[in-house]
Amino acid sequence: MNFSLPDDLLALQSRVREFIAREILPMEQDPRQTAHGPRADLRQELVAKARSWGLLTPHASREMGGLGLSHVAKAVLFEEAAYSPLGPTAMNIHAPDEGNIHLMEVVATEAQKDRWLRPLVQGHIRSCFAMTEPAPGAGSDPSMLATTAVRDGDHYVINGQKWLITGAEGASFAIIMARTEDGNATMFLTDTDRPGFRLERMMDSLDTCFTGGHAVLRFENLRVPASDVLGEVGKGFRYAQVRLAPARLTHCMRWLGQARRAHDVACAYAARRESFGRKLGEHQGVGFMLADNEMDLLTTRLAIWHCAWVLDQGERGNTESSMVKVISSEGIWRVIDRSVQVLGGQGVTSEAIVDRIFRDARGFRIYDGPNEVHRMSLAKKILARGQGGAD
Template identity: 65%
Template sequence: MDFNLSPELTELQARIRRFVADEVIPLERDPRCGAHGPDEALREELIGRARRAGLLSPHVAPAYGGLGLSHFGRSIAFEEAGYSLLGPVALNVFAPDEGNMHLLEEVATPAQKEQWLRPLAAGEIRSCFCMTEPAPGAGSDPSMLQTTATPDGDDYVISGRKWFITGADGARLAIIMAMVPGVGATMFLSDMAAPGIVLERNMDTLDRCFPGGHGVVRFDGLRVPASAILGELGQGFRYAQVRLSPARLTHCMRWLGAARRAHDIATDYARQRQAFGQAIGRHEGVGFMLADNEMDLHVSRLTILHCASVLDAGHLALHESSRAKVIVSEAVWRVADRCVQILGGQGTTSETAVARIFADMRAFRIYDGPSEVHRWSLAKHILRGVKPHAAAGGHA
């Protein structure tokens, strides 16, 4: 595969890099960054800056206000955005909105796109994706879905409880996965202000980069019309995969940028900090960690570019997205961990961005499927004789 960048993509990469350095990184210490992510005023300021720079929602089709980047193009843009934990918020490519916009583009009706996709792409509203449930409900095993949507005349009445719902606090749109009795899992669209939706609480988590944090949401007889069905009845799990494979990859892109930032900070420190008669980077203990970082970053980028190219060519098999998610999530975590170690005591403080990257990145090995589940899925493919290095393949 040819991973050379076109002149247009090279220029866009440079623009985003300058924008993040000049417009985003200076806001990282803004007091509006709280325990549950940047507040709405800060998000709106970041969105406004990206809009003025012509960089807003680069993944969305131009018809809805974006730049219409291919998956390969997104891999370049999203890495640059991820160099600051606020960068994805500014460019409107943060989770879950980015994945939700992709899903709406692929599945929604024209009316649903006008109602929800257009304002999402403009950064005017936020959204959440309501699938994960407390035990005994759906987590890594979506077949355990407990939330129900019961037909009642021309409407559906949704009841159930969700948690770890990223961005629920302050979201305008909810995409809800529920089981329709006798039909199967189905996705529904709802205004979060609708009667019957209760945000019980925000969960205190290690990460602080997602606007709205992570909420516990209860549906108490939420009534939605049939026109709120996203796609077709009973096809919810299939649409989840439409969203999930690209979303796993875009997480990899953004966190690669964050890992590169941590590595750059650690490298500068290793050049300057003196110990035992020389810069610490010249000691093998530190120098080898920097070398290992470089290799992990390189392998992660090649993995992402390969998968993005496969997506652009047609279809990325679930086992390929599983493989990429494990490779990259564990590689960038190793990078962040080494950077903390190189910085020593500094790495455990807010003196640099490394500690914040380290804390925010840890959850990536869990969400969108923990590494252990992906390894289990890959093992099943291997035992069935499906080569994990195939360029394409069917659903798991």
Template identity: 70%
Template sequence: MDFELTSRQRDLQMKTREFIANKIIPMESDERQGAHGPEESLRAELVDLARQAGLLTPHASIDMGGLGLSHVDKAIVFEEAGYSRLGPTALNIHAPDEGNIHLMEVVATREQKERWLRPQVQGHIRSCFAMTEPDGAGADPSMLATTAVRDGDDYIINGKKWFITGAHGASYVIIMAKLEDGSATMFLSDMDVPGIEIVRLMDAMDTCFTGGHAVMQFNNLRVPASQVLGELGKGFRYAQVRLAPARLTHCMRWLGQARRAHDIATQYARTREAFGKPLGKHEGVGFMLADNDMDLHTARMHIWHTAAVLDRGETGNFESSRAKVVCSEAQWRVVDRCVQILGGQGVTGETELMRIFTDMRSFRIYDGPSEVHRWSMARKILDGKAPTP
């Protein structure tokens, strides 16, 4: 396997790196950020900067206005964007919009794409994905309780969703609901219609997603049959179209944050002296930096390999589960070591490190906790369905 970047990939990497360093990191102190992420005015400003730089929504197809990046291309660009907590928002590649854009490209009709996808790719609107439920679907989507009942040319949707990222301020929602025969189907709806209620915003450890995480209620929401996403009864199949690449892009973005943490800790270890020499000269600290490098490299290799599998047109479900576990745990170890190296500065807002730490902990939960992915992998291994070298 050739791990050398092409000249185009190297150019994209450097262009994104310079954009993040020169345009986005200086905005990290902007006061338009709170417990539920960057405010909409800040998001619009960040998106405009990426638009001017020619980096907006790079993963979308060229037809839709993106750069048509492959999965390997995304691995390179998304890591660079993730170096700043505001980078993914600026490039319009943050969850849930990144995964929804990919899903809409694959499944939506031309009319649906023009109505919702194109303005989203242009950075004018946001979306959310409503699947997780307080007493139902989550790590086990088969527990889906939200219902969709046919009524003439419409469907009537009722149910409660929670931990719906970006719902506050989103323009449209993709809803997973259960038909009368028990099969799952995805529906599209504008958010500003009768029958959709944002009950409340949830307090969460992370504060990097615009719109935060919401509890939503669907009360006799009427959705025309023309707004079914894809085919009836294929909701779980489409969820896999979205989830395998989406869990990998989480790995890409958080790799950038872990690398940022490592760079902060490395610089601190070079300059802070204790017991007569720089911290990094003490083996306890130096070994942590070495372990960081190994974890970062291991995570990157898992990401690149899984991206290559997806680029070959394979489903990559096993590989993406493996990458999700390896990356979320390795990148967490990196950030945790960096907090330890910085000591008091690591647990305060003196650097970006504390923010990275609190934001990243949720990564081991998002898009399936590590335990569920291990369980899924184990079943495939025992059934002889795991890929072999």
């Protein structure tokens, strides 16, 4: 693996950094930010800025109007974009749309791409991915999927409840995971204004960075044409793997940018604030925290780049992405937590953006599978490997 970046990628990195600094950072105090993410009109304004800079949806293929980025290139650009909590929304690289774009490019039919994917890539609409369910339905264990889809002529009738569905409020369409009569999972595309598709309520959460927040959905005899099955019937879990590793890794990329921002704010404060006759950062207790931050940021970045490189080689990267998810979510949390400590009173108020980053980032150890589940999965693979090499 070559850690040097080509000139064209360095130029693109510089462009994204300039875009975030000039266009997005000044908008971070915009009052159109709510407990459930940026309002639709704010999102549209942010997207228009990225479009004018030629930076909208860069991860999409060139055929779809994106830049066709490699996974390594995404790692570089997504970190830069997420230096502001509004950056991923502006560049249309936020969850769940980013992962849905990748999935649909691989699986969707041409008709489905024209109907849903192209306007999604163009930033005109948003989407959501509806898989997680309240107990006893699917959570960390997707095999507990309880939502059903029953064939009825040329349609499927879907019934069930989903929750923690990111981006649901204001989404134009959804990808629904439901269990078909063969007992297997199938993915369905549906407009959210169809009869039987109901947003029951919004869920209050620590984070406020996801456009459309997190919602509870209910499907009551939702009729979806068979032509709107995404991929093949019964292969939903297989397609979920297509989405899983890349989308899991892009979470890591974005949160790295947020952690770097928190660290930079803490460093600037430690360099100018005086305490007990010297700069705050000159005290070992503070200086050591900043040094530990730098090490955690480097470790996280290298782990992300390695997994991105694995994916660029055409490998599935499931094991690597599980490891990176744990490494990065815990590493960036340490960085952000130390940054709060360095800032002292400012760190626990809205006087500094680190307070917001702290609240937004806590869920990362749960999103895309709790870290404990990833460790359990890794342990099974390790033990299987050990048994294979036993005498």
